[in-house]
Amino acid sequence: MFYRETGQFKTSYTADEAIFPIAQDRWFIFGVIAIAVFVVPFLIDDYGANAVLLPFLAYALAAIGLNILTGYCGQVSLGTGGFMAVGAYSTYKLVTAYPDLNLIVIVILSGLITAAVGVLFGLPSLRIKGFYLAVATLAAQFFLVWMFNKFDWFCNNCATGQITMPTVDMFGLQITGPGADPATRYLFCLGIVAVFALLAKNIVRGRIGREWMAIRDMDIAAEIIGIRPLQAKLSAFAVSSFYVGMAGSLYFGVWLSSAEPGEAFDINQSFLVLFMVIIGGLGSIMGSFLGAAFIVLMPLVLKNFMVDGLNIAVVTAKHVEITLMGVLIIFFLIVEPHGLARLWQIAKEKLRLWPFPH
Amino acid sequence: MESAAQMSHGKKIGDIVLAVENISLSFGGVRALSDISFQVREHQVLSIIGPNGAGKSSMLNVINGFYHPQEGLITYRGVTRKQMKPHEAARQGIARTFQNIALFKGMSTLDNIMTGRNTIMKSGLLWQALRIGPALNEELAHRERVEQIIDFLEIEHIRKTPVGKLPYGLQKRVELGRALAAEPSMLLLDEPMAGMNIEEKQDMSRFILDVNNEFGTTIVLIEHDMGVVMDISDHVVVLDYGKKIGDGLPDEVRNNQDVIDAYLGVSHD
Numbered sequence: 001m002f003y004r005e006t007g008q009f010k011t012s013y014t015a016d017e018a019i020f021p022i023a024q025d026r027w028f029i030f031g032v033i034a035i036a037v038f039v040v041p042f043l044i045d046d047y048g049a050n051a052v053l054l055p056f057l058a059y060a061l062a063a064i065g066l067n068i069l070t071g072y073c074g075q076v077s078l079g080t081g082g083f084m085a086v087g088a089y090s091t092y093k094l095v096t097a098y099p100d101l102n103l104i105v106i107v108i109l110s111g112l113i114t115a116a117v118g119v120l121f122g123l124p125s126l127r128i129k130g131f132y133l134a135v136a137t138l139a140a141q142f143f144l145v146w147m148f149n150k151f152d153w154f155c156n157n158c159a160t161g162q163i164t165m166p167t168v169d170m171f172g173l174q175i176t177g178p179g180a181d182p183a184t185r186y187l188f189c190l191g192i193v194a195v196f197a198l199l200a201k202n203i204v205r206g207r208i209g210r211e212w213m214a215i216r217d218m219d220i221a222a223e224i225i226g227i228r229p230l231q232a233k234l235s236a237f238a239v240s241s242f243y244v245g246m247a248g249s250l251y252f253g254v255w256l257s258s259a260e261p262g263e264a265f266d267i268n269q270s271f272l273v274l275f276m277v278i279i280g281g282l283g284s285i286m287g288s289f290l291g292a293a294f295i296v297l298m299p300l301v302l303k304n305f306m307v308d309g310l311n312i313a314v315v316t317a318k319h320v321e322i323t324l325m326g327v328l329i330i331f332f333l334i335v336e337p338h339g340l341a342r343l344w345q346i347a348k349e350k351l352r353l354w355p356f357p358h
Numbered sequence: 359m360e361s362a363a364q365m366s367h368g369k370k371i372g373d374i375v376l377a378v379e380n381i382s383l384s385f386g387g388v389r390a391l392s393d394i395s396f397q398v399r400e401h402q403v404l405s406i407i408g409p410n411g412a413g414k415s416s417m418l419n420v421i422n423g424f425y426h427p428q429e430g431l432i433t434y435r436g437v438t439r440k441q442m443k444p445h446e447a448a449r450q451g452i453a454r455t456f457q458n459i460a461l462f463k464g465m466s467t468l469d470n471i472m473t474g475r476n477t478i479m480k481s482g483l484l485w486q487a488l489r490i491g492p493a494l495n496e497e498l499a500h501r502e503r504v505e506q507i508i509d510f511l512e513i514e515h516i517r518k519t520p521v522g523k524l525p526y527g528l529q530k531r532v533e534l535g536r537a538l539a540a541e542p543s544m545l546l547l548d549e550p551m552a553g554m555n556i557e558e559k560q561d562m563s564r565f566i567l568d569v570n571n572e573f574g575t576t577i578v579l580i581e582h583d584m585g586v587v588m589d590i591s592d593h594v595v596v597l598d599y600g601k602k603i604g605d606g607l608p609d610e611v612r613n614n615q616d617v618i619d620a621y622l623g624v625s626h627d
Contacts, residue, residue, distance in 0.1 A: 013501045014494075202489040206497060207481070210473045214462050221460035224422065225540060226448030226477035235483070283464065 003351040019201055025348075036190060041183040049182035054255040056296045057189040058247050063276040063288035064200050065243030070274070071282035072204055073236035074216030075125050079137035081269030082144035083241050085261055086114040087248025089154050092163040095253070096156055103170050107192060107253070111246040117144075118241020125233050141270055148261040164258040176253050185254050192250065196243065201285045203239065212236050213283070244273075279332055281341025290340035298325060371592060372400030375576055376544065381420055381430035383413075390416045391427065391600045398544070398593075403570050403577045405587045407611075408597035409620060414580045415457060417597065418546045421578070422454050423447040435543075449477055453542035455533045457549045457580075463522035467513060467532050470521055471504045474539030507535050511565060527558040534565060538573075545569065547579040551586060559583065563590055588612065596620070 003024050010016040020026045044053065062080060069075050090110035094101065121140040125133050148154050148161065155163045167177030174180045175188050203209055211232045214222035223229055252259045259265070272295060280291020299321055306317040336343050376398040383391040391413045398404050406414045419425040421432065426441035433439075434450060453474075462470050479500060485493035508514055511531050516524060521532055530550060537545055550566065551559045563586055569575050581587050587594065587608070594611040596604030598620040604611045611617055 013498050013505075017497070017501070199487040203483065203487050206486040206489065206493065207476055207479045208483060208486055210465070210469055211476055213465050213469070214473050214476075217462035217464050218460050221456070221462070222473075223444045224424065224448060224454060224460070225474055225536065226445045227473075228445050239483070 003348070003354075005352070017205070019205075033194070036194075037187070041187055044182050044186055046182050049186050050255070051300060052296065053186050054189060054250075056292055057186075057193045058251040058255050059273065059276060059296060060289050060292035061193050061196065061250065062244050062247035062273045063280060063292045064197060064285060065240045065245075065247060066273050067277045067280075067282065067285065067288045068200065068204065068212070068243065069236050069240035070277055071284065071287075072209060072216065073212035073233065073240075075122075075233060075236060076130065076134040077137040077240070078134050078267070078270045078274065079121060079140035079144070080244055080273040081265045081267060082141040083114050083118055083244040084248030084251055084269060085144055085148055085265035086117050086241075087111065087245030088252030088259055088265070089148055089163065089261075090114065090245065091249040091253045092165065093154065093156075095166055095168060099166070099168075103168050103175055103188070103253075104192070106168075107246050107249045110249040111242040114245020114248065115238040115242040118237045118244070119234050122234050122237025122241075125237065126230055138267075141267055145261045145265055148265075160260070161262075162258060162260045163252070165253045165256075168253075176257065178257070189250050189254055192246065196246065197285060197289070200239075200243065204285065208232075208235060208239075216283075275329060279329060279339055281339030284339070284341035286344065287339050287341030290344065294340060298328065371402050374398070375400045375435055376421070376578075377433040378417075378421070379431045379433070381417075381427045381432070383416055383420060383425055383427040389600050391420070391597075394430070394597070394600075394602050396595045396602065396605055398576060398578055400576055401570065401574050402592045403566070403579070403590055404593045404595065405591040406578065406580050406595050406597060407582070407584075407587055408603075411599075412597040413600040414597055415548055416600075418454060418548055418578070418580065421447075422452050422546055445477075448540065451540075451543040452546065453537035453540045453544070454546035455530075455537050455548060455550060457552060459526075459529045459533055461521045461529055461533055461536070464520060466518050466520055467508070467524070467535075468504065468517045470532055471507055471535045471539045472500065474536040475500045475504065477540060504539060507538050510538075510568070511535050527554055527561075530554070530558075530562065531565070534562075534569075538569065538575075541573075542575060544576045544578065547577065547581075549580050549582065551581060551583055559586060566590060 005022045005024075008023055010021065015021070020029055040053070062084060065083075066077060066080050069077050087110045090113040091106055094106045094109055121137060124136040128136060152158065152161075155161055165176045167180075168175055170188070173184045175184055204212070211222070211227050212235075214225070214227055215229060215232045215236075219229060222232070248265070252264065256264060276291035276295045277288065278291070279294055280289070281287025302321045302324055303317055306312045306320060307314055312320070332340075374397045378397070379395050381391055381394045382389070394413075394417065406417055408414050416425060420427050423442040423444045423446060431438050431440060434452070437450075462473065465473070479496055481493040481496050485491060489497075508517060511534065513528065513531055513535065516528060516532075521529055524532065534547070534550065547566070551562050554562065566577060566579070567590055570577050591608050594604070594606065594608050595602060596611055596614070596617050603616040603620055604614045606614070
């Protein structure tokens, strides 16, 4: 009843090409941002930050990165965990080498380093496609994790290969390291994720985004209309890895604070982010957020329900939780193969008509 | 004959823009094209006809760089070459449509046609990410041109529809739009009217002639409907089994004994 676009006329192409062309959508998203910025920081505690919000934000950024590559450009990648490791280790090396450098600059630089590595591992995509490319990116995953384990230089000659984030201040506020305020850490991540999500949205709805989608939908036709496959695919790998690298930087630097390559960045991370992208919706920035929220929150909800609600032993609950996650993923894929983003769209279309049947 | 060609349809036909010389193409032992030569003049509508498997599509694929012929030369606007990449041909102003529609199915009509202008767009990644200044202005300027094409092809109502959901006839029209968006100087159309009903064929013929008249685009098309071919072409080239058996004005080709034999068969007694 309240969700109607009647009377909202567009008189310019700028208005027609807005991200949220419908006024109600704009109010909704402004509301969400306002709550995220002005309300959540006052309610947040250590548990809320460490278990829910920080992983959600870090994974959302990683999911945007993978969605650019897989959802928009159609190149399957199983190397996300490895690329997150590149971001994390770049952050560690930069922070320890230049302790005075602004943390935002460090996060962006980590992204850029990862982008360079991503382009390198994207080169095979010019020759191989689909599942075969997925296998090639798997090589990246295993090679990168092995490399960080093998060479002590990456963790400043430590014995274990483990890296620990030192304390970093920005504008007098402590953001990383032990004792950092959860609200500051949360706001730092939120700022980066929000700004770069907007930039990603701008890229995918512009020339480069169309280039990627053209390659995804029909690469031969794309070449016939003048798109260079080399540039399109490598730019997708670069931008995607940039985002995944920044996600790795936040994941290690702000959320975990210490990480070991074999555990924090193993193949499971790659699958987790891939699930987020598939469940959230391939080819949708909004879907990346929804998918990350689903994968991060669902285990928590299930665990709380089973352990606190049904008094099931923690170990048993963990097993049931993993099984239920799998079942839920299959259920979602059958009900809506295009992911949560598509469900969101259908809900909006239904809401436009409600309470009338059609 | 020369003057007749220039007077055809009462419009000015210019100099030779594309010359195909002694093109031979084979796939293993199969000879798809042998020793084909013909010329296309500026502002001309040239049809390539012939029975199935005559090598018509292969000929188009050779012109826009998709196939690389073993022998022969192609001269386009003074540049002679043996082979090139498809995206280079696109940048030289050769656009094409396909026999089996090759649209980007997940994208809207608008995005498909906008993609056709990608080669003309310049702004870099950073500007686009910020979507301010040059990137935004460029996007809007190109949107305006695309809207003119949408207007011209009368597909305003399906602007935001994903093309995968459109009926066949409209998809063909969107594909023509995408080819036109690049503002090509030569348009290669591979069976633009295949599988269409009579109204759709009339619409498509009108669009092709309008493109030819209004934008002066040179058109090379493959078509099986002889009525359409004879009506809209300035010049007809006939292929059969990879060889050229006819080349001339529509009326000349219609009365050519070799062409009649190729189409109707000939008794070998």
